[in-house]
Amino acid sequence: MLGLIGCGNEQISALQPQGKGASALFDLMILSLAIMVVVLVVVFILFGYVLVKFRHRKGDDSIPEQVEGNHLLEVLWTAIPIVLLIVLAVPTVITTFDLDVSEKSAQATEEGGEPAEEEGPMTIKVTGHQYWWEFEYPDQEVVTAQELYLPVDERVNVELSSADVIHSFWIPSISGKMDTNPGDKLTNKMWLHPEKTGTFQGACAELCGDSHALMYFKVKVVEREEFDAWIESMKNTKFDDAPSEVAQGQQIFEQNCLQCHAVGDQGGNVGPALTGFADNDMVAGIAEHNKENIKKWVNNPQEMKPGNNMPDFNFNEEQLDALADYLMELETAE
């Protein structure tokens, strides 16, 4: 049982909690596991004893006593599990309410003597798409994709919705998962409270199509100052900031890509926003961030993520090079 602790890669394992949500869940998991291990041990010992002791021996044709039952025993093995389950049910219900972010509980937190920030926790809107994640910081007016920036040691509220089918937003080491449902009426809310800086892994946990297994995203937990600086630079980035060496790529981008992908102050929102793309860890959420992979992706998006919505533009090698160079230069403003 102890072997469970610290199992797996700390970027993604639920067994190495790096946030308050995941810690609370981990404690519950250990509690339930402990109770269950007791049950298992009792049953297995009893079972093993019976198998050895009461096996049929050669030549023994006697007929065992036909026992109907035993009231004391039966009451016992009904009552003890009830007690065990109550021990488990109480923290279950408490944690269920603790993790909830309805209006009421948000109010309660504010009244309850927390160091009340004036506006309450920051809100991030998460939208699941086939097969990428959009992250919007509405108060800061910043939209990004595939990389979620979070300030460390702060609670942020997350609003989850979907642009197409049902996805599920899961960062195992920071918190449990919650579904992103299509439609305004079904928006879900949860909170995240990371406690360590670093890069963590998020994933989609609800079957959403051909590339469900490729819908990863990164979570970058940074100090508050760094977070503020990131927000500031994202806001100040302009489409026209790109250095002149990559003007050719920028032109191709403007003609073909900008309709769907936003960069800085321009662009559409059908595909992932690419402001600051040069700083991303991954291409398309799954491949190492380098020029080679960018070219590979643009050249044949279906090969890397089957079923995604990005069209194939049939760029020639020179155009691909120029475009990749441009994308590699998409940094945020200083």
Place this chain on the structure above:
Amino acid sequence: MDVGERLTDQNFPESPEKATLEGKNKFLGFWLFLGGETVLFATLFGTYLGLRNSFGKGPEASEIFQLPMVFAATIILLTSSLTSVYAVLALKENRVKQMRRWFFITLLLGLSFLGLEIYEFVEYVHEGHTFTSGAFGSAFYTLVGFHGGHVLFGCLWITALLVRNSGRGLTLYNAPKYYLFALYWHFVDVVWVFIFTVVYLMGKVG
């Protein structure tokens, strides 16, 4: 006694529909089937309740429902339930002719109900309330349509029974069939009472 033999007033059992094991099985099996049908309609009602205010591109429920016509349909169907009760009473006393007459009236009432329902649906479609106009439209036509389908099936059933057994008296073989039809018909009627309340009255109130 052979199950195919015409029953006379002398050997007529108290409940001809349950006098044989086969009859008993059918009787119980059909009640259980109606239990399953209840879940079926409950699921449809649940879906409808979840979507009754999601009109999509179609008109709102209170704008289109025409209560007088639906009320007339309700009366017709309730009356048909009553006539099928008379039919079963006749069945229990081996009055074959009366039984058949009452079942025939039940059939006619069922058909008029269907006529009214079709007329109603046509009207709605003209007003833009269609199967594809929104979630409400889909849920409405599915729920009410499933019920209508049940009425239609009932009409076909009793027609087949009446035609097949014309000129034949009651036997231990066909008595359960008549009886089960009546049971079915009552069930369809009860479902309609719920539809009238949940769909039309609640829809009109909004």
Place this chain on the structure above:
Amino acid sequence: MSNAHAANKSVLWDWLTTVDHKKIGILYLVSGGFFFLVGGLEAVLIRIQLMNPEMTFLTGNLYNQVLTMHGTTMIFLAAMPIIFGFMNAVVPLQIGARDVAFPFVNSLGFWLFFFGGILLNLSWFLGGAPDAGWTAYAPLSTTSTGHGVDFYVLGLQIAGAGTLMGGINFLVTIINMRAPGMTFMRMPLFTWTAFVTSGLILFAFPALTIGLFLLMFERVFEANFFDANMGGNAIIWEHIFWIFGHPEVYILILPAFGIISEVVATFSRKRLFGYSAMVFATVLIGFLGFMVWAHHMFTVGLGPVANSIFAVATMAIAIPTGVKIFNWVFTMWGGKIRFTTANLFSVGFIPTFVMGGVTGVMLAVAPADYQYHDSYFVVAHFHYVIVGGLILGLFSGLYYWYPRMFGLMLNEALGKWNFWTFFIGFHLTFFPQHFLGLMGMPRRYFTYPEEFGLGSLNFISTIGAVFMTVGTIIFIINVVVTHAKGKKVSGDPWDGRTLEWAIPNPTPHYNFLQTPLVRGLDALWIEKMAGNKKMTPAEPVGDIHMPNNSVLPLFMSIGFFIAGFGFIYYSSAGAPALIAIIVGLGIGLACMFLRSWIDDHGHHLHKEDLLKEDKGVDA
């Protein structure tokens, strides 16, 4: 030559038209077994793809098709039919009946299941299988391209109708057709579980029927139940699916409980410990099964109140289940346990199912489920209950009732090989998956990056699947060997306790020459202890009324099969599909009409012939 040909034809015709519950049981068993192999093959493909990180053996859409068909096939086309096979083969015998209540409907139920299953699997050859998971969540299922999901909808609709009929049939059979003295509290536990399972089918399957209709209307006729843009709500599907889907889990596992109860008691030579508690627990599990569907939806966002209620309700199920486990252990306590293959599977079932049960309680902890949900932890859990529970139970039942169903004893040596390879393989496959889930591997992923450290456990899991495959192949060899040169056995090879062992082998067409008089639980055992060689009859030998064979169920099912094709292709093919719909439904309705039109009073077997035949068997 021509005579032999005619004989062959009549054998085939007999199987196609049979209404005999024993033959229908075999039909269910064989077709369910076939689909089990298909589903197993799909499982092996999945395990090959996941053997190592970043494999490219089976990716993207094709992987989704395989995983969808694996789940759907195993649940609807393998597990349920095999259960129905046992119910058909055993329940009428256990209650001392000569057939089921509705033999015609019984046959219809089988053929509908069969053609539904064929229809669903034809999707492989007709443009691709369904790819939205066996749960078919909208809007993924409603927007899935191609006709895969249409095959899912129509295939399950047809098969599901057959299942519903089977459920009603067994309820009526058990309520109305018990032999004199066979009170409810004297029924063998397998019959009890069959009874409760049938009740669950009756109240759960109509929800699936409607769900599938809604899905069909949305895909084929452009309805808007689940489309948020038109006011629809995708969560409605989840509710409907799980209102059916959770009881379905108990529909599957309860008969396994019944089998284990029979086998453990027989091979301990003891009466089942705490019989009334076992019955009560079965009924309670069935009842609670309808109260907990939303525990599949903890992460959907139903709110803390709903989540808490469903969490606690789910935990409550652990209590009656625990009662069962302890009762089995104490049935063995003080017994003389013989480890036949049948009993090995039962004994293997108990600890395995306990493990599946405890992870079930862990999953009931709603907040912790935010981590477990849709991860490999859940995959491990439900395979522990469905494979480690149900499939071990079914194997146990097969080895136990094979002599009853086929008059032959499966080879015990091969049986033990079958058990050990399958049992070890099972744990090797699924135990590591608990950890994979907690380490962050979501369910239904066709690949995983190397750096997450999930490779070695996945590799072990695949090795386990190889063992399970070997176990299954050994079983097939066993069946072949047994039918080639197996030994014929008497009607009571295991020193049985219940009525199905009170009749000679091969089982007469009419089961019981004289309906037996039941004098207590374990009716046959009571007579044995009283020194009687046979059951005490409740009636003198007389004419026996038997139902007539009919080909209508087969034709009716073919009709709906054709109509199913029509609906599947309606959205793309138009008029030809419409013709198929009309023709298919026409055939179906015409068969119903014929059934109603043609008087069918069955036939009588005459006393003199019966006595002659009975002597022949005895001699």
